[in-house]
Amino acid sequence: MTNVQKYLKPEVARQIKRLDLRAQFIVKGFLHGLHASPFQGFSVEFSEHRRYVPGDDPMDIDWLVYAKTDRYYVKKFEAETNITGYLVVDASRSMGYTYRQETTKFDYAICLAAALCYLMIHQQDPVGLWVFDEAIRHSLAPKSRRGHLGTVLSVLAKLEPVGNTDIARCLAQIASILRRASLIILFSDLLTDPEPVLQGLHRLKHRGHDIIVFHILDEAEVSFPFQGTVELEEPESGERLEVDAAAYRADYLEAVQQFREHYRKECFRAGIDYVPLDTSMAFDKALMEYLLRRRARF
Secondary structure, eight states: OHHHHTSSSSHHOOOOOOOOHHHHHHHHHHHTTOOOOOOSSOOOOEEEEEEOOSSSGGGGOOOEEEEEHHSSSEEEEEEEOOEEEEEEEOOOOGGGGSSSSSHHHHHHHHHHHHHHHHHHHHHTTTTEEESSSSSSSEEEEOOTTHHHHHHHHHHTTOOOOOOOOOOOHHHHHHHHHHHSOOEEEEOOOOOOOOHHHHOOOOOOOTOOOOEOOOOEOHHHHOOOOSSSEEEEEEETOEEEEEEEHHHHHHHHHHHHHHHHHHHHHHHHHTTTTTEEEESSHHHHHHHHHHHHHHHHOO
16 A cells, blocks of 8 residues: 555545555455355365375365375365456446435445455455446556555545446446456446346346446435425436425335336346445445355355
8 A cells, every 4th residue: 555655645545545444344354254255266265175196286285184184185176267357336426425324325336346356356356447427437457466456446535426327338338348258346326227227237248247236325215214395306417306205205115116126137137146235234244245145156
């Protein structure tokens, strides 16, 4: 982090340090006690022992087993190919919304992205970054060295969510750029027409990419806690609508449920991981539960 801090303003460096510490806290919490990677194919996973035979790499000998048995055993490994991951972060204006939480949807996305970046680099998997609104605005090539985490965080910490969003266009850009099967992790509120987005996700999946969608909404967008007459504003167009909260609540909650369920069904059908979240959920708990569920499937 020293090189990063050297070239950044003190307030930005402090923000990166906070993100880095939070990422470590989240990751170390759910790494503790896990014996295999939660991502199938990410780095090397220990399988079992077998007797050493001439031609085996002596580096694979388990010396603890030798000390106990006085026999040479080597560790068998599986899934020895690394996978390249890409963090795809929505930085459009709607991601900056929060009702009463200190954490905006964008803050929540950054913390999840930081934690997963820390995890992948910890597992020696290269990870890259794309940040988008109407188009891809920032990108970092995938790397697995430790210092890359600071580079990713230095980009994320300086961003403010502005502009309109065009998720489908950005997914098409990504599809045109990637030549090898990769892990694509999308962080977005998905507040746009779902059909072009789903078509873009399906196209990426059809090309062999593994995809995780973290669908992040604000607590208020999920629970609609408003009372009396409220003025709702479309976050990107600025269009406003005045409604009676009590009369509008049931229809709104049903629409949100259908919106999320539509994504869940379509992603499930395509073999895409869909993770619905809101900003009231603890980072570590939400991430831990998802990673454990994913690991259990493989």
